[in-house]
Structure formats: structure tokens, C-alpha cells
Amino acid sequence: MAPDISPFVLFFASIFTSNILLSNFLGMCSFISVSKDYKSSNGLGMAVTFVVTITTALNWIVYNYILIPFELEYLRYIVFIIVIAATVQVLEMLIERVSTNLYMALGIFLPLITVNCAILGVALFMQLRNYSFIQSVIYGLGSGLGWWLAIMALSAIRQKVDKAPVPTGLKGPGITLITIGFMAMAFIGFAGMLSVQ
């Protein structure tokens, strides 16, 4: 039975209060490595939002119409990953043909998204929380936007931090992780406002 949450609440909750990056800490690897550069962060954020929305919808269909009827729920991990990989492939080809500009903007990040754990995480949460199809799409879109917001915020902060006098031992990943910790705390401040679990 799908939980009774208004779409509006779900959308904003997945962006702010339960941000996939800062409260679930998923998709960290690309988050840390790509946030060095503002432009790349934007490209990757856009690509993640795009892919996560589409794959969550597809995975919802696959899960509810194939896995549940055959009682194969335990295969969800592998099936979700296959669906995500195939979707990314198809999307890459379509985007290359339809819009060269978007293709160039997403660049190398599009194929890299296949192994972004936030995408798999969203699909698994969607299943765990029994979302309906509409809710899943909203949750996927919201999580993607939340990821995009978080990486843009972090890369902006890192540009400032780069010029700050950071102790040598903390330069690079060290100070970045501390920054992410502060950001996570700030985001947890939203937690009382809306809640989806």
C-alpha cells in the first residue's frame, strides 16, 4: 500500500530534509571528485537528475510488473542495475543524436552515472517505502534535484575554501569531507519541517 504523502511534501522533502547526498550519503565518490570544478558539477548534476528520474520510473514498472508477480523481489539489486545501465546507454545514444549541445554539456558524466550509487539508492528506497508510480517519479526527480543542489553548493564552497589558509594536512579531500559534514548538519536543520521515511 503506497504511503499517504502529498506529492508537494514528497518533492520538497526529497530535495531538502532527506537529501540523498547529505542525509543518506549516497553518491559520494563523484560528489567529492567532481565538485572541484563548478562547470563539471553542473553537468553531472543535470545528468544525475535526468537519469535518476527516468530510471526510477522504469525500475518501478519492472519491480511491480515483473519481479513481484514472479516473487523475485530478492533479485532487485541486480535487475535495477541492469535497467540503469541499459537506460544510460540508450539515453546517451538518443541525446547524442537529438541534441549535440546537451551531449557535450553532459560529456563523460553520462556513462559514469551507471555506477553512481545515488541512482541505485533512489530505486531501492522507492521500493522499500512502497511508493506509487507517481510518487516514485516525484521522489526520483526530487532526489536528483537535491543531488544537483548539493554538488553545486559544495563546489561553490570549495572555490572559496581553495583560497582559504587550510592546514597542509587537511588540503584536498580532508577539508572537503569536513565541509560536507557541516553541510549535512545544516541540511538536518530542515528535518523537523517535513519528514518522509
Place this chain on the structure above:
Amino acid sequence: MINALYAALIVGILSAVLAALITIVDSIVNNYGEVTVDINNGSKKLKVNGGTPLLFTLSETGIFIPSACGGKGSCGACKVKILSDVGPILPTEAPLLSDEEMKNNIRLSCQVKVKQDISIEIPEELFSVKQFSTKVESIKDVTHDIKEVKLKLLNPKEVEFKAGQYAQLVIPPYDKIKDSTQRAYSISAQPSIKDSMEFLIRLVPGGIATTYVHNHLKENANIEVVGPFGDFFVRETNADMVCVAGGSGMAPIKSIIYDLYEKGEKNRNIWYFFGARSLKDLFYLDELKDLEKKMPNFKFIPALSEPLPEDDWKGETGLITDVLDKYFKEFISKENDKEGYLCGSPGMINACINVMKSNGLKEEKVYYDKFA
């Protein structure tokens, strides 16, 4: 039991459906119809099916751009000048292109897809590059780690090349190597031998192609060769030639010197310095000493850097750069114009270029073939 069967079946069907979907989308989306490739301002016009990278589009029509990695975008050898607009430089190309090349519209032909009519510029020599199917005529050990491999050309039956040029062996997948690769080797026989190609291949520990040649390739086996390539050949001047080689760098120099001998070159003085560690790394000693007698203007100077006591070595000893420097100071004519021809490891070549420069050769008169 039934459940496990279901599981395998469902996952299998799902993967098959997705794979089919990808294939269908690929054939629809990547179908660009017939496009024209205009080479060198109309000197050749090809009608091809669009959608594949330029490198493969060209090789299907029999034009072979040099490529060591086989189109994976890792070697950067397949650079081509593209005159029409094919979109911005891809992230996969950027690391292999210099700023200068980017400005001049040089692109990696294995990454650029042919999507619409396109015009490109390639060196005319590449038109004569062909893919040869060959049979191994003989494999001989010339030193403990260098083999002389002679390939009989089956189709096409003859090759035209300039002494010093190289060709690429197509190494098929073997053992744990899953992909076919191509590696470049200089042709070591002189161009008058048209019906076969000879290579000198030194075993590089862990090297994909050299391991294949040394341990897997047998006589009478078939192997594909693409060539000839390269701009390392003798410049037609009257300058004296100072050639330096080490190890399998013998190959192009040997080809060049035998070629000059056959053409009856008598005016240019030819010095050939060959560096090796000890006697067991020296080869073709008798042949070249023989040639020295028949060709008065040719001098062969082998040098050992670490001769063993049992070698009983009476020739030059020391690093090849020191020997070279000594000869420049004492024996090589100071008045004549000179050109340098080098083939060997990057370290040796850079050191020799320095020696040549300090002895009055201009850097642009030093030609070399570096193997990485």
C-alpha cells in the same frame, strides 16, 4: 529449484530485451544514411555509411590511418586534419591533442564520428598504405631477446615502401588478452625485397605484442600487417649520414644502409654506431662488416657499454654517446654537411641529439624514430 530457474529466466529475458532495445535504438539513432568523405580537397571522394568513427570508416574503404591502440583513443596516433565542422573537441580527445593541434583542427579519427558530409586532409602516402595478409616464413633468434621475423606477403603480394618506414602487426586476441591490438615495427629489409617484410622484435617483458611474437607466433602461421607508415627515411641530400641505433633500433638503419648500397651510393659518408651492453646483444656483426668491405664510404662501429671478460672485446667500449662524441671529435669530417639518423629508446635518442648538437649538427637535421 523451480524458483531459481524462474529467476535465471527472468533476468535472462530482461537482459535480452534491454540488449535488443539498445541494438534497435543504435541501428535507428546511429543511422546517418549515406555521406560523402572528401579527402584532400577532392582528390578522393568516398561514399560511405555514416555513424561510425572516421578511422573505421576509412579503413573499410582501404585507407589506413596509423593507429597503435586500434581505435580506443589511448595512443593518439590516428590524428587527422578535419576541414569541415564536426562539433567541439570531445573529452576523450582533449588529453591527446596539443593547443597547436586543436587550433589547426587536428582531431583523433577514432573518436570523431562521421555524421554528415565531411572533408579531411591526410598525407598522400597514406593512400598507399594497405592491409596485408601474410604467412610467417621464418623466425630466427638473432640475440637472446631479439627475433628476426620474416613474413611472406600473400595478399597483396607486393609492398612498396621507403627504407626506414614501419608497419603495424595486427596481434589477434590470445591467452588473457581479449582484444586485437596493433603495434608498430620498423621494416628491417631493404625496399628491393618486395614480396616479404622483415622485422626485428625485441621481447619486452609484459608487452602484449612482443610476448605474442616471441612465445605464440610460429612458422607458417598467418598474421595481418598494415603499412607502410612513417617519415623516418633518408633525405636526398649530399650530406654525410651519422646513424645511431641500439637494440632492435637496428631494423630501420639496416634497411636504410642496404638500400643505399643497392642504389650504389658512393658520395655520402655513412657512419653507423650501434650500441649494446655486451657481446650477446650484438647481432648482424658479420653481415655489416662484410658490407663495410664492399662499400668504402660506409663505416660500422659497434660499441659495448659493459663487455664481459669472456667476450674478448677489441672494439669500442663505453656508452654509445661517448663513442659518438669521440668519433665526432677525431674521425668524422668537420667540413661536410651532416645529417643524423637515430633509432632506439627515447633516452638514447635524447642523449644522442645532445651530442650531435654539441658537435655542430642542426636539430632539424637529426631525424629519429623513437619507440616508446
